[in-house]
Structures are given as C-alpha cells and as structure tokens.
Amino acid sequence: MAKSILSTFLLILFIHITINESFAQSKKAPLVVFVTGDHEYSGEHTLPLIAAELEKNYGFRTKVLKAYPDQNAEKDIPGLEALKDADLAVFYLRWRQLPKDQLDYIEAYLKTGKPVMGFRTSTHSFNYPKGHELEKWNAFGEFALNSPPGWGGKAAHTHYGHESSTDVSIIPAAAKHPILTGVAPSFHARSWLYRVLPDYPTKGSEWLLMGKSVNPDKAAIENPVAWTGTNSFGGKVFMTTLGHPEDFQLEAFQRLVINAIHWELGKPVPKKWKGKIDINVPYRGMTK
Structure with a gap:
C-alpha cells in the first residue's frame, strides 16, 4: 500500500515538474507579433x-493582429499593445491611418x-494627408524597412502591371547568407515586380534576391525583391x-520567410526543413 502511494506521489510530482518546465520554456520562447x-x-x-507553423514546428510564440472590422478598415488595428512584449514585429500593411495612440x-x-x-x-504602410500631424509615418518604409518612403513620389516607387509576374533569383554574392539556406536558386513568383531602384534599398542594405519582370506593362529593369539591413533605430x-x-504557396518563399524569422531573432536557421506548408489563400484583389 505504501509503495502504491509513493508511486502515485512520484508520478504526480513528475507531471507537475514537467508541466512547470514546459510552461517556463513557453514563456522563454520568442514572441513574434x-x-x-x-x-x-x-x-x-x-x-x-505562417504563425501556426512557427508554433507547431519551430517553438515560437505568435500573435496575429488584424485591421478591424476587415482588411479595408484603415483606422483601427486592435491589440497593438502586444508589441510591448514582442521580440520580432512583422508588418503587412497598406495605407493605414491609425490613431496616434496605436502608432505610439x-x-x-x-x-x-x-x-x-x-x-x-x-x-x-501609412497614408496620412499632407500637413497631418502624423504625416511623417508615410515614410515608414524608409525609416523602418530600408525601402522607398511610400508609393510613387520622388522615389518613383511603382510596379510593372497586374498582368505581369516575376522571375526571382539568388544574388550570387549573397548565396551563403543564412536566410537563403535551402531556398531554390531561382523560382517564379506571381507578385508583379516593384521598382525600388535607384535609391533603395537604403545604403548599407544587403540584397538577397533579384527580380526580373515577366510581361511588364512598361520598360522594366531588374530590382531587388528581398534584402536585409539595419534601420534608423538600429534594428x-x-x-x-x-x-x-500565391507566393506563399511556393516552398522557396516559405523557406525564405521561416529562415528570415530565425535570423532576425538571432537563432540558427532550421537544420531540418519541416516540409512544405499548406497555404492556399486565393488572390481577391481590392474588394469592398
């Protein structure tokens, strides 16, 4: 009887320790917002x-914030206070006009x-009217991401037409960059090529991938489509x-993204790829 009680006690203790260790490890896991x-x-x-894959196979914690009530709502993204605890912030924005308390x-x-x-x-990412107190945020691309400061303008940031697509290739000088581990040397992406040259990416950025427009609607030049660097804040x-x-369906693009998240957080890129992620989100275009 005593042995049975002792065994039960030890089992409960083991479970308790395991749960606590698991909880502690989860708290230490990097948070990607x-x-x-x-x-x-x-x-x-x-x-x-992508977030689900990071949690399932790579040991990260994640949080996804969305415009409310839908993707067209330009003035509200609830939950941005989560950035206070974030180890990495990932942005996919277009022409928002968030209130100052959210921008803070x-x-x-x-x-x-x-x-x-x-x-x-x-x-x-942002599109405040000229003269608005938050107009400086229209240049978010430049001061945060080493990209052109907004669409058009002096940077001539444009694209080569919705009917075009892009042949992507690894820039030879960057071939050994950890982010490119396991990424196909060349692949075809549905994204129509963005023009960022001649002045961007900002000086000091390292170009990783080059894009060549396929079926452009105007005279096209090759442009970098992925780069790393240090922004105005030292990040x-x-x-x-x-x-x-459709780019997210490509295994090469998936690996690029997963590798980049590891690299940004100072972690080794995965030695073993967990396999292609099932992503089949249709392109909807601009909808009301």
Whole structure:
C-alpha cells in the first residue's frame, strides 16, 4: 500500500515538474507579433498560417493582429499593445491611418531597436494627408524597412502591371547568407515586380534576391525583391516586396520567410526543413 502511494506521489510530482518546465520554456520562447491590414493581398489570412507553423514546428510564440472590422478598415488595428512584449514585429500593411495612440505602440517598439520584418505593401504602410500631424509615418518604409518612403513620389516607387509576374533569383554574392539556406536558386513568383531602384534599398542594405519582370506593362529593369539591413533605430531588417498570396504557396518563399524569422531573432536557421506548408489563400484583389 505504501509503495502504491509513493508511486502515485512520484508520478504526480513528475507531471507537475514537467508541466512547470514546459510552461517556463513557453514563456522563454520568442514572441513574434504579426501586424496585418493590406486591402489587397490577404495578409490577414496568409500570415496566420505562417504563425501556426512557427508554433507547431519551430517553438515560437505568435500573435496575429488584424485591421478591424476587415482588411479595408484603415483606422483601427486592435491589440497593438502586444508589441510591448514582442521580440520580432512583422508588418503587412497598406495605407493605414491609425490613431496616434496605436502608432505610439509601433514607435515604442521601433525605438527599442528590436528586429522588424515587412512584406510587399509595407513600403507604403501609412497614408496620412499632407500637413497631418502624423504625416511623417508615410515614410515608414524608409525609416523602418530600408525601402522607398511610400508609393510613387520622388522615389518613383511603382510596379510593372497586374498582368505581369516575376522571375526571382539568388544574388550570387549573397548565396551563403543564412536566410537563403535551402531556398531554390531561382523560382517564379506571381507578385508583379516593384521598382525600388535607384535609391533603395537604403545604403548599407544587403540584397538577397533579384527580380526580373515577366510581361511588364512598361520598360522594366531588374530590382531587388528581398534584402536585409539595419534601420534608423538600429534594428535588424528583413524586407521583401514579394507577398502575393500565391507566393506563399511556393516552398522557396516559405523557406525564405521561416529562415528570415530565425535570423532576425538571432537563432540558427532550421537544420531540418519541416516540409512544405499548406497555404492556399486565393488572390481577391481590392474588394469592398
């Protein structure tokens, strides 16, 4: 009888210790906060699938924030206070006009010098009217992501037409960068190529991938589509102008993103790829 009680006690103690250790480890796991709201590319659907993969197979904690009540709502992204605890902030935004109290959370995060990641339209995350007290945020792409400061303008930030697509290739000088581990040397992406040259990415950025427009609607030049660097706040940057929902179906793009998240957090890229992620989000375009 005594042995039975002792065995039961030891089993309960073991379970208790295991749960506590698991809880402690989960608390130590890096927190990746995804901030979405892009009108067109369904970032609020693709990025949660990346987040789920990070939690399931790579030991991260994640939180996905979405524009409310839908992707077209430009003035509210609830939950941005989560950035206070974030180890990495990932942005997929387009032409938001968030109130100052919400921007304050983003600004506070940037000022910590923690890493930042951006997708596609995050080059023009904000669109405040000229003269607005928050107009400086229209240049978020430049001061946070080493990209052009908003759409058009002096930077001539544009694209080569919705009917075009992009041939992507690894830039030879960057071939050994950890982010490119396991990424196919070349692949075809549905995203129409963004023009960021000649003045961007900002000086000091390292170009990783080059894009060549296929079936452009105007004379096209090759442009970098992914780069790293250090932003105005001293934070590590990974930025890609890819991000069409069909791009997320590509194993090469999936590996790029998972690797980049590890790299930004100072962790080794996965030695063993867990396999292609099931992402099948349709492109909806601009919808009301």
